[in-house]
Amino acid sequence: MDEGGRGPMTTTFAFLGQFGEAIDFIFDEHESPAGGAQVGGLSNMWDLMREHLKLSIEAMAIACGVSIPLGLWLGHIGKGGFLAINASNVGRAVPSLALIAFFVAYVGVGFTNLVLALVLLAIPPILTNTYTAVRQVERDTVDAARGMGMTGFQIVRRVELPLSLPLIFGGIRISAVNVVATATIAPLAGVITLGDPIINVNTYGDEGRLAAALVVALLAVVTEVSLGGVQRMLTPRGLKLTTAGRRRHPFPITRREATS
């Protein structure tokens, strides 16, 4: 690495080599290799992170708002299975870079357009998992609920939804991690997220790019782990008891029809 002309480095983590410089970049401001502006440091990273999270959360909220009710309804009436199950197969075949590029070329750049692209990316796993989860609820249980005089809406709300929550959350986890990962290429569509140091390396330098990669990786793992925690909290206690013995695979997806 060429450190010439960048002034005295305060590399506290020098023993880590380039990774040390990257960690240093996260905590301390640097002069941009392009000259002029200061880049890096906690407040710069926090600004990027905030935009990254705002984009991801908005996209996830809309995707959940669309696909969970749709999946519950399709699962409840038992129709549209072909659509719901193949949604994730089709979604997987379209590369996220191609989707973003398509939006940039045909719809335009900007925050709203990008949210829309990420929503399209996030819907399939949630829709597929919600549908599969509802269909997986034992018919006897639904019949019992109907026998108790529950209306269709009550069955969805009080029986099918609670029993489906773990698998629905499996879908949300997959989508959320995918959205957080894809938000990294958001600067291509003019939204300045944590991907900015990765895409615009001339402004941030190599250590900035490595720093951003570290933070993005960490953010994805934190998203996965924390949503896993929420998933465990939301799993009805009765369901935990009955599945504890049967479930041999600790990862959220237990059915192979469900998306991976």
Place this chain on the structure above:
Amino acid sequence: MILELAQVQIRDRTDTCESNNGFCPDWIADNFDRYVDPFFQHAYLTVVAVAIGFGISFSLALVAYRRRWLINPVTQVTGILYTVPSIAAFFLLLPITGRGDDTALIALVAYVLLIIFRNVLAGLDNVPEETKDAGRGMGLTDRQLLWRVEVPLALPEIMAGLRIATTTTVGLATLAFFAGAGGLGEQIFSDITFKSNVVVAGGLAVVLAAALDGLILLVQRAITPWTRAVAAR
């Protein structure tokens, strides 16, 4: 050592269709050449990554099938590898392995491990106990039971995992150019605002995913004839 990811100019600004950023069939016909090499590079990255990933995770699953305490640690480690976004993984690997195919392949292999491991294990676990008993009753050793009964009966799940891994890898390999490994993503990135370019490069990636998916499905049909016999009845 700043690496340029320069956007090259691939459009002729004097041509009306191209400068107006329309969808230009003429441009596509004239420039299709530029997509051929990236397409095959993309296919190469995908096939090699899935093949290596399959070798590793299939072996891991066979070991973990017998030594069940291994399932949790393997799932957790491969789960983290699966969660780290590949674009981040490429840049985290660059200081260690440098730019090129190797870096891209390592990140792609790391990503498919969990998918295949989980499916192989689920397939083996779903083999009915009675079938295994029948095999043992016929005098099969554990090794014979594994290769003649359990693995063949697990093939539908194993192949399903392979299909998921392959289509996912085609998608992730569009980012491999960040690691200096080219592929169709480099073409998309070369002019991301040009409609014709985005459609052709993105379309080819989808075609590649569909083609590889169909190929695995054909192989699956060929090596599991009994599944069709049951369905036809």
